[in-house]
Amino acid sequence: MADNEIVIVGPPMAVALYKPPDPMPDEHRRLLINVDVIGHHDDFLVITCRQPKIAALRAAGGEVVVVDPDANVYVSRAQGSSEEELIAFLDERVQESREDLRIADAGRERDKAVT
Amino acid sequence: MHDDHFHCYDHSGKSSLFKRSDTYRRGDPATKAKPELEFYSLKQDLTALAARSSGKATLSVLGTTPGKRDIMLLKVGTDFKKDKPKILLTGGMHAREWIGPSYTYLVAEWLIDQYGSKPEAKDIVDNFHVFFIPMCNPDGHEYSVTTNRMWRKNSPEGDRDFQLVPGGKPAGVQKGAPESVDLNRNFNTKNRAAVLKSGQGKWSADPHDDDFAGTGTAAETKILETFLSAEKVDVMVDHHSFGCWVLHSPGDDHTPLKSIDAAAGKRYATFSGHMEKLLNAGSKKNPTTRKAPDTWEVEQASLFYKTLYAKVLGVKLKPEESVVPGSIKDFAFYQSRPKAKHKPLCYTLELPPVHYKGSPGFDLPENKIATVFKIVLPVTLALIKYARTDSPTDAEWNAFAHLP
Numbered sequence: 036m037a038d039n040e041i042v043i044v045g046p047p048m049a050v051a052l053y054k055p056p057d058p059m060p061d062e063h064r065r066l067l068i069n070v071d072v073i074g075h076h077d078d079f080l081v082i083t084c085r086q087p088k089i090a091a092l093r094a095a096g097g098e099v100v101v102v103d104p105d106a107n108v109y110v111s112r113a114q115g116s117s118e119e120e121l122i123a124f125l126d127e128r129v130q131e132s133r134e135d136l137r138i139a140d141a142g143r144e145r146d147k148a149v150t
Numbered sequence: 151m152h153d154d155h156f157h158c159y160d161h162s163g164k165s166s167l168f169k170r171s172d173t174y175r176r177g178d179p180a181t182k183a184k185p186e187l188e189f190y191s192l193k194q195d196l197t198a199l200a201a202r203s204s205g206k207a208t209l210s211v212l213g214t215t216p217g218k219r220d221i222m223l224l225k226v227g228t229d230f231k232k233d234k235p236k237i238l239l240t241g242g243m244h245a246r247e248w249i250g251p252s253y254t255y256l257v258a259e260w261l262i263d264q265y266g267s268k269p270e271a272k273d274i275v276d277n278f279h280v281f282f283i284p285m286c287n288p289d290g291h292e293y294s295v296t297t298n299r300m301w302r303k304n305s306p307e308g309d310r311d312f313q314l315v316p317g318g319k320p321a322g323v324q325k326g327a328p329e330s331v332d333l334n335r336n337f338n339t340k341n342r343a344a345v346l347k348s349g350q351g352k353w354s355a356d357p358h359d360d361d362f363a364g365t366g367t368a369a370e371t372k373i374l375e376t377f378l379s380a381e382k383v384d385v386m387v388d389h390h391s392f393g394c395w396v397l398h399s400p401g402d403d404h405t406p407l408k409s410i411d412a413a414a415g416k417r418y419a420t421f422s423g424h425m426e427k428l429l430n431a432g433s434k435k436n437p438t439t440r441k442a443p444d445t446w447e448v449e450q451a452s453l454f455y456k457t458l459y460a461k462v463l464g465v466k467l468k469p470e471e472s473v474v475p476g477s478i479k480d481f482a483f484y485q486s487r488p489k490a491k492h493k494p495l496c497y498t499l500e501l502p503p504v505h506y507k508g509s510p511g512f513d514l515p516e517n518k519i520a521t522v523f524k525i526v527l528p529v530t531l532a533l534i535k536y537a538r539t540d541s542p543t544d545a546e547w548n549a550f551a552h553l554p
Contacts, residue, residue, distance in 0.1 A: 048298065048300045048311070050300075054463060055463065055465060057463070057464065057465050059465070064471070065349065065350075068352070068455075068459075068467065068471055069352065069353075069354050069359065069361070071302065071359070071360040071361065072392070072455075072458070073300075073392070074392075075458075075462040078462065078463060078464065079462075079463075080462060080463065083300045083360065085311065085358060085359075110299050110300075
């Protein structure tokens with residue numbers, strides 16, 4: 036690595052949009068509340084999150100849209116983009132994520148029908 | 151403000167940090183100082199400020215962190231044996247919130263450099279004791295500059311995701327490393343133990359979470375607690391970033407302050423109201439990152455997350471789920487001076503930006519630091535001036551509005 040190269044964000048920390056279920060189930064409230072909030076976007080919180088926690092939040096009923104698995108893209112966009120561009124980027128990620136989820140759900144339904 | 155300043159931290163590639171990174175990384179060739187970025191240059195700036203203060207500022211070291219970095223104290227004022235109002239301004243508790251150290255330093259710089267030209271600066275330097283600890287968490291801060299922009303806690307070596315090489319694989323917890331904790335959940339405040347025992351609130355018992363409260367007292371916390379226990383302050387402001395919030399003590403008790411202590415509740419309501427008005431007036435004149443002015447709001451720290459969750463998500467948190475135990479401002483809040491007429495005024499200021507959708511709350515462009523300084527300085531000066539005043543008027547507060 037060159038002496039003047041600085042990697043700003045390492046791989047373990049993701050940036051995600053997050054919305055807990057409402058109402059929150061009592062058994063998962065602590066997990067669902069205890070997220071690292073760094074902003075908000077529409078009715079989502081913007082959070083930073085270690086990778087294993089994403090699955091746990093989803094399993095507890097939260098909607099999690101991974102904006103950026105290592106936060107580099109998000110940080111550079113937040114710095115370099117206009118307000119409109121950043122919002123459009125996040126909206127796009129929400130749409131993609133929901134479409135992925137719809138396809139996955141459809142696949143699961145199909146598998147159930149087959150078996 | 152000096153151009154060649156330590157707050158050249160913008161990581162977008164446009165900033166002077168990158169232009170000068172070789173020098174910063176290798177250190178000062180003359181002194182062989184440690185090759186560090188923010189911390190190294192902040193130390194240089196504080197040293198220079200004390201040197202040109204004509205005896206009105208002294209720089210000392212409160213203690214050293216596990217990463218062998220000093221926690222520095224700049225004392226501004228004269229006649230420290232005399233009883234004068236004591237004010238503590240801190241920054242850098244959370245590693246990634248870079249505006250905190252910058253703003254805190256700039257207030258000290260303004261007081262010293264404007265002593266001869268602004269009567270308000272002279273009054274404060276002559277009649278008050280103002281303590282500055284601009285970098286409470288130098289180990290974590292350095293890591294956020296060199297390796298992980300999102301880092302919040304203190305020493306990273308105690309976290310399983312610690313990377314030996316920037317961008318490399320997680321190396322795991324390093325042998326002998328202290329716990330990586332959220333320092334602002336680690337202070338031994340009055341109700342912290344009870345909150346931790348309850349299992350409720352905005353803190354974590356998981357060492358891998360960013361708001362891990364810790365199983366013991368971190369080295370940085372001990373250093374700062376020792377200072378606060380000795381210097382029981384009249385006013386303490388801890389500077390963070392996540393939007394434009396004035397958050398007052400207590401954070402570790404969800405009971406509204408006016409129900410805990412009616413007199414304190416009344417005084418805080420007066421001061422917080424003045425702060426909110428002056429900050430909003432400043433924001434109208436000084437846009438930060440978006441076209442519309444930022445809107446500042448006031449909240450008791452323990453109820454902040456309750457308010458935020460309701461506002462953003464429409465989700466209702468119970469008050470006990472919103473408490474934030476173990477903050478430095480609460481530690482100061484509970485350290486009342488024996489003969490003091492008032493409870494100390496203890497605040498967290500959450501500095502801009504965050505008030506546009508999607509923006510990370512601590513990622514302020516470098517060229518907006520001066521803007522934040524212009525918005526917040528009048529409030530800082532008024533808080534200092536009225537540290538021992540019952541109920542300052544609007545006119546008294548507004549006397550600072552024209553500054554810097």
